[in-house]
Each structure stands twice: as C-alpha cells, then as structure tokens.
Amino acid sequence: MIRKLFNKLVQHLSKKEFTILTGARQTGKSTLLNDLRKHCKRNGIPEIFINLENKMLLAELDANPLNLLAYLPNQEVKTIVFLDEIQYLSDPSNFLKLLFDEYNHLLKIVASGSSAFYIDSTFNDSLAGRKRIFNLFTFDFEEYLQLSGKEELWEEAARIKNQPHAKSLRLHELQLEWEGFMLYGGYPAVISEKSIPEKIEMLKEIRDSFIKRDIIESGVQNEVVFYRLFQLLASQTGQLVNINELSNTLQSRNETIQNYIGVMVKCFHISLIRPFYANLRKELVKMPKGYLLDAGLRNSLLNNFTPIHQRLDKGEIWEQAVFRLVVDKFGLDGIRFWRTADGKEIDFVLPDEHPPIAIEAKFDERMAKHKKYQLFTDTYADFQFQFACMQPWSEDFFRKYF
Known part of the structure; x- marks a missing residue:
C-alpha cells in the first residue's frame, strides 16, 4: 500500500x-x-x-x-x-x-x-x-486498516466523519479494530501478522533486535540501564520526565539518563513535549512530558497486552493514543502541555494553530469536568478548549478525532 x-x-x-x-x-x-x-x-x-x-x-x-x-x-x-x-x-x-x-x-x-x-x-x-x-512514523489508523485489508471499514469511518448525523451498522467492528490498534500499534510488520501471538512476537523482535542496533550505533554502554529506563518511560507515559527521580531509581548518573533519553528521542521511539507558558508565576516551565511514538512498542515494553477495558492503565493508553492523533493531524513541533506548580494540567496545547487549541484526554466522558480547567480557560480565553474521550463509544468518535 x-x-x-x-x-x-x-x-x-x-x-x-x-x-x-x-x-x-x-x-x-x-x-x-x-x-x-x-x-x-x-x-x-x-x-x-x-x-x-x-x-x-x-x-x-x-x-x-x-x-x-x-x-x-x-x-x-x-x-x-x-x-x-x-x-x-x-x-x-x-x-x-x-x-x-x-x-x-x-x-x-x-x-x-x-x-x-x-x-x-x-x-x-x-x-x-x-x-x-x-x-515517517508508524502507521496511523487509516493506514492500519488499509494494510489489514479492511479498506471498506475505513470507507465507513470516512462516511461517518463526513455525515454529521450518520449512523453505522459497523460501529462495533470499528471499535474492535481501534482497540486492536491501541494494543498492537502501527509497525507494518506487526499489522501484517494475522494472529495475536505472532503480532506480540514481532513486537518483541522490534523491541529486542532492532532497538539493539540503535543501542550499538549510539554507543550506549549500559544496555540494562537503557532498557530499564525505556520501560520506566513507557510506564510513565504522559508524566513529567524527572531526570533526578529516574537517576535515583536506576542508580545512574543524571548525565547518563539524559544521554539515554536523547538516544530514544533521536531514534524516534519517544517524544518529549515542552511546557507552554505565558506570564503566570505558578506555571511549571522546566520538565518535559514523555510519550512513546507507537502504542504497540509501549505495551511490549510493559509486557502487557491485556484488553483495554481490563487495564488499570487505560487512561494512559488513551492519552498515548490521543497524542498520536494530535501528532498525525498537527505534527510534532507545535505540541505543548500546560501545568501549574500545584498540579493543574492540560494534556496538549497547540498555541500556533488558528485558533489555538487545548485538549484534555479523558478515557470516560464522565470524568470530563470543565470546572477543573477554569483557570486555563479564563487565562487563555482565546484557546479552543476540548475534551478527547473514548467512552461512550459512538459515531462521534470519528467526527471529532479524524
């Protein structure tokens, strides 16, 4: 394709x-x-x-x-x-x-x-x-369906997107495919495997063999610390990347941790997004947040392919998915996040869009409380603030996010 x-x-x-x-x-x-x-x-x-x-x-x-x-x-x-x-x-x-x-x-x-x-x-x-x-990133959802031989499902998603009141008889099929995409990601070799065990094995091969080439070529000296750091970052997706804490956890020097994170960024395995701030003294302006660039690789690093609805980290999985949706639509360079010193946060801020956009990811719409984000919306009234929610599942999913 x-x-x-x-x-x-x-x-x-x-x-x-x-x-x-x-x-x-x-x-x-x-x-x-x-x-x-x-x-x-x-x-x-x-x-x-x-x-x-x-x-x-x-x-x-x-x-x-x-x-x-x-x-x-x-x-x-x-x-x-x-x-x-x-x-x-x-x-x-x-x-x-x-x-x-x-x-x-x-x-x-x-x-x-x-x-x-x-x-x-x-x-x-x-x-x-x-x-x-x-x-070139791993496949997005449209490409995922096409390589899977399910072009007609993407055509159905496109029909829903383009018709404001359209209903679909294939909505459950689309949900199953989306949840599979959130579990196994977008590496073409993984998508091409038909069975779940083979998908998992291929992800292990990418994790262990191909990433090892990155390790060798970048001169990483402690492979064990590198992999443990990678697993930690995968488990903390969407959280602040605190070099001191990571260094203490892994009993390694700060410079080593910074270097290894730099390797992961330069090899396109993780992305660090920087904080957005204007003049508020309470806004936190130092540490970035980290996201992996493929959901399947994250789950492989965690060795967890349990279905989404049974996961304790389904909120993190969804936030990771929203991050890729934002990357695919707007590119990497303009993505920021907003956070104050007392912990108030907006997941994704796009200050260079017209109008500027702010997005908060919540797995379940019932968790979306506008009042929690009033400080941001009052301070940055020109931003178009929106929640990105996976549940309840409906046709609106494709109208909002694709």
Whole structure:
C-alpha cells in the first residue's frame, strides 16, 4: 500500500532542496523510497538507488563524495539519487552540502535515515536552505486498516466523519479494530501478522533486535540501564520526565539518563513535549512530558497486552493514543502541555494553530469536568478548549478525532 506521506514526497521531487526521510527502524522508509523509485521509472525520471548498508559503496562515498557522480546514468539530465540509510556515512552534512552546492544541476538526493544522530545543529546549520526533512512514523489508523485489508471499514469511518448525523451498522467492528490498534500499534510488520501471538512476537523482535542496533550505533554502554529506563518511560507515559527521580531509581548518573533519553528521542521511539507558558508565576516551565511514538512498542515494553477495558492503565493508553492523533493531524513541533506548580494540567496545547487549541484526554466522558480547567480557560480565553474521550463509544468518535 502507499503511505500518506508518499504524495508529499512526490511533490518535493521537483524541488531543488534535497529530501531527507527520517523515522524509527521498521516504519517502512526503504519501502517508501522504493515506491518513489517506481514513480520515477513510470514517469521517465532518471534515478539510481544506493543502499549504504553495502560496505563497499559506503567506503567509496566516504572516501570522496564525488565518487557518486560516476554512477549517474546521464550527465545531461538531472538524476534522482535515492540513498538508503544515510546515517552510515561518516559525515552526512559535508557529503550533502558539497553535492548540493556544486552539483545540484546534475542530481537531487532523496535520502533515508533510521536515526537523527546526524540531524544535529551542525547538520541543520550547514544545510540551511539545502534540505527538507520529512518524518515517517508508524502507521496511523487509516493506514492500519488499509494494510489489514479492511479498506471498506475505513470507507465507513470516512462516511461517518463526513455525515454529521450518520449512523453505522459497523460501529462495533470499528471499535474492535481501534482497540486492536491501541494494543498492537502501527509497525507494518506487526499489522501484517494475522494472529495475536505472532503480532506480540514481532513486537518483541522490534523491541529486542532492532532497538539493539540503535543501542550499538549510539554507543550506549549500559544496555540494562537503557532498557530499564525505556520501560520506566513507557510506564510513565504522559508524566513529567524527572531526570533526578529516574537517576535515583536506576542508580545512574543524571548525565547518563539524559544521554539515554536523547538516544530514544533521536531514534524516534519517544517524544518529549515542552511546557507552554505565558506570564503566570505558578506555571511549571522546566520538565518535559514523555510519550512513546507507537502504542504497540509501549505495551511490549510493559509486557502487557491485556484488553483495554481490563487495564488499570487505560487512561494512559488513551492519552498515548490521543497524542498520536494530535501528532498525525498537527505534527510534532507545535505540541505543548500546560501545568501549574500545584498540579493543574492540560494534556496538549497547540498555541500556533488558528485558533489555538487545548485538549484534555479523558478515557470516560464522565470524568470530563470543565470546572477543573477554569483557570486555563479564563487565562487563555482565546484557546479552543476540548475534551478527547473514548467512552461512550459512538459515531462521534470519528467526527471529532479524524
């Protein structure tokens, strides 16, 4: 199937800037590059595909970026150069900068990378105006249904969304699929497995084998502490990330904990969202909140695939799901949260939207009490405040959140 991001990447093929595709391992970046390559072939656009896991090619390009030019099929027409796993280059910044500055008339690079270690301040500064970064996350619910072979269910959800008073005979089916999505997440290899035990095993494989590659490549020295920290963050999703508390719990130095969290962020396993504040002295402005970027990975880290309604942490699972819905709709960069020193909190704040938006996640609508949030709504009257609730389940779920 074709990912939603595909059309944006196709549109960017004609731009002068290089295209950088990032995301966690096993989210489908290589498949997406191959889909773009097929698009080029169908439209007669010259292209080549280089996988930098090929050690000989990697050594050749590391020795001299200009060695790439010998592989171009035509020196008269601009070639799209697909580079898979660009993080393996010893100096991706200089590699891309040199080729852009001297040879952008001959080539356009479309590169993928499984971590953001190469996307540091140096990368962004040296390539300002020369690249655009696209993030590929695990599948969203629409893509989940399509890959599961249940396109007709998504068509039903879309019908509900677009018809304000529509009722559905398939609402229970949609609920079961949504709850499955909240349990097993959006990794394509997991979705493709038909049986529940195989889904769980595939998530364990991603958790243990593929994330271990991130650990090795990032130079993590204490694998046990890294995994224990990852499990702690998974259990505390939506809570403040308190470095001192984590350090004390794991009996590790603050610098180690900060470094390992940085690895998880750069490998797209967790996201830290920062507090929103204006002038209130009581607003807490220091610690971020942490969320995992895939629900299935979180449940695998906790080794808990109990159905949602039987879970003690169903509120956290729902808040995690709302976080991904917000990310998929608005992107990562603009998400904030609001919290005062005495504990009053709004889960998600989007100050840059027009109008600005504030969202509080509550699993059950009966827990949604507007009075608790009056300080925020009085202080920030221009914000559109809303509750995001999973229960009671109805057609309105798809009208509100998709």
